């Protein structure tokens with residue numbers, strides 16, 4: 001009998017009902033008039049008198065255990081049902097947050113869209129580069145300060161392998177691959193050994209443009225940039241080119257746009273000048289064409305390179321460059337509407 005008691009106890013402990021009807025069925029099986037316990041009590045009558053005391057105690061314990069367990073299961077099920085009733089299944093689901101694009105991506109895509117409309121196609125290339133593509137092919141003399149450790153990150157002290165400091169390396173890669181006419185736009189991340197502050201970072205983004213064909217002139221460069229500036233900052237925008245120097249363009253220029261905040265009158269953002277610098281540009285140096293296997297007698301071209309963070313700062317009025325890299329949701333959520 002002891003074994004039977006133990007077996008029933010185990011069955012009760014392991015019982016896992018799926019519905020309320022299961023519990024009732026189980027209750028009848030164990031505690032019902034023809035149930036297992038009733039049967040056991042019948043058997044108890046035949047037990048030797050000296051065993052009765054001990055067995056009787058065990059059987060009462062088992063009965064209490066069965067009753068308690070079944071009651072507990074019933075109340076558990078009832079409260080679950082109330083929970084279900086409280087949930088209004090017809091209510092529309094609450095929308096999941098869908099996130100937003102990063103302002104740098106937004107501006108990068110917009111720059112590409114603008115140039116796409118005048119026939120430029122997209123290309124990219126490696127962030128880890130060699131000296132040839134970042135410097136030598138771009139006409140940087142061996143003693144140029146950009147090749148210094150102060151400005152460039154080198155990989156494992158090997159002066160030939162480095163993180164690209166500008167996307168102009170993509171000009172070289174494109175010209176190696178493709179013969180003129182070439183009209184490409186190349187976005188990418190660039191790296192410079194700079195102290196991080198509100199206006200400088202060691203990682204930032206550039207977009208490079210390159211156009212090589214017969215008879216490409218400085219007027220074409222000016223026109224392409226003017227078109228870009230008007231599309232990006234508004235129809236009233238004007239541009240100004242100041243003479244400058246880059247080893248890979250001749251002549252070279254820094255390009256300013258009229259300040260879209262004060263309309264050119266002068267404000268703190270444009271430092272009272274009415275102009276904001278947005279890019280470097282120029283006519284591709286014949287030495288660069290030759291280094292990339294393009295006949296510089298037959299072809300000419302222009303190139304430009306702009307900082308995406310800089311354009312985004314001007315477009316959205318962001319004053320601290322570090323915000324782009326911190327992934328603070330309070331900052332990023334402000335660009336949701338710009339999807």
Ligand code: PHE
Pocket residue numbers: 165166167168208246249279280281282303304305306
């Ligand atoms: N690579 C230059 C820079 O990083 C920008 C540039 C690109 C200038 C193309 C001229 C032509 O400052």
